[in-house]
Amino acid sequence: MARSVDATAASTVIRCELVEPADINLVALVRHNLSLGASITMEFSSAGEVVASRTADAWPAIWPSEELPFSRNNWFFGTFSESERANFPPIFFNVGDSIFCDSISIYIDDTTNPAGYIEAARLIVADAWQPAYNNTPGANVAWEGIGEWVQYAAGNEVGRQIEPRRAVRFALDHLQKDEGWTRCFDLQRELARCGEVFVSLTPGSQYAMHNSFLGRGRVFTGLDLNILEYATQIEIVESL
Structure with missing residues (x-):
């Protein structure tokens, strides 16, 4: 800080x-x-x-x-x-x-x-990277609660509050080969090294504050090397 x-x-x-x-x-x-x-x-x-x-x-x-x-x-x-x-x-x-x-x-x-x-x-x-084609329909962004509820002998429950974090899951099924190798694959390498990425689903929109955050990679499936286009699935969870 x-x-x-x-x-x-x-x-x-x-x-x-x-x-x-x-x-x-x-x-x-x-x-x-x-x-x-x-x-x-x-x-x-x-x-x-x-x-x-x-x-x-x-x-x-x-x-x-x-x-x-x-x-x-x-x-x-x-x-x-x-x-x-x-x-x-x-x-x-x-x-x-x-x-x-x-x-x-x-x-x-x-x-x-x-x-x-x-x-x-x-x-x-x-710098920033926006794929040439948008993510495949079905992307998901969510607040993940990481607090816990504790139940006492009397039966009442008390919540231990911890700040929730955001997570986004999406698939890129129409990557051009150049961006697949030079942007997506290199990004996954950085995430595999405990690197972080700033993600924004709707930059410049009224909703950007809700879906923009600094995060770490939780799931990245590498590149599916299809004949005409490459594909990948990525999951990023808020780290700070």
């Missing part, structure tokens, strides 16, 4: 120098303490020159207005309420077109954070 000394603008800047220039699509902060009004600006630089910039809210809209009572303070914008924010896995991510750069500066604007500082468990800067 990394923590700033305070929440001032000067203390909440993250500078990331890449080992070598690379194409970057994704910037993410996992398990942060950013407040509802926080925003994040990302500057991508190459050879000392800023080549692109993105700004995003730390907590984006997740609700269509018709799903909320008109009396709710967040009815118009569809953003998190304070109680929802407090009970949701805190994750910020921004994914977009590939940007070739050698460094990234992340400016966090959350000077009124009640904690008086900013913290996050993991910073992710990476």
Whole structure:
């Protein structure tokens, strides 16, 4: 866990120098303490020159207005309420077109954070892969409860609460050979080495916060080397 000394603008800047220039699509902060009004600006630089910039809210809209009572303070914008924010896995991510750069500066604007500082468990800067063809129909995403119920002699049960984790299961049955070998098979190698992957089923949509997380591989079946297309099955479970 990394923590700033305070929440001032000067203390909440993250500078990331890449080992070598690379194409970057994704910037993410996992398990942060950013407040509802926080925003994040990302500057991508190459050879000392800023080549692109993105700004995003730390907590984006997740609700269509018709799903909320008109009396709710967040009815118009569809953003998190304070109680929802407090009970949701805190994750910020921004994914977009590939940007070739050698460094990234992340400016966090959350000077009124009640904690008086900013913290996050993991910073992710990476490229992204979206298969040429979508996953096969039948993918499943679920919250997995890992708590337990204890029954006492009197017959009553008491739950031992542990934060649930998300898991996604899907099949890719129409992989092109090039992406099968260079993206999918290499990804499975990293997962087999206890690596992690950031997964988002609907990036850019209103539901992305629900189905995006940092996870580890639990099941990956390798590549089925069919004549025209390759296929695989993958299961990823939330790790942080």
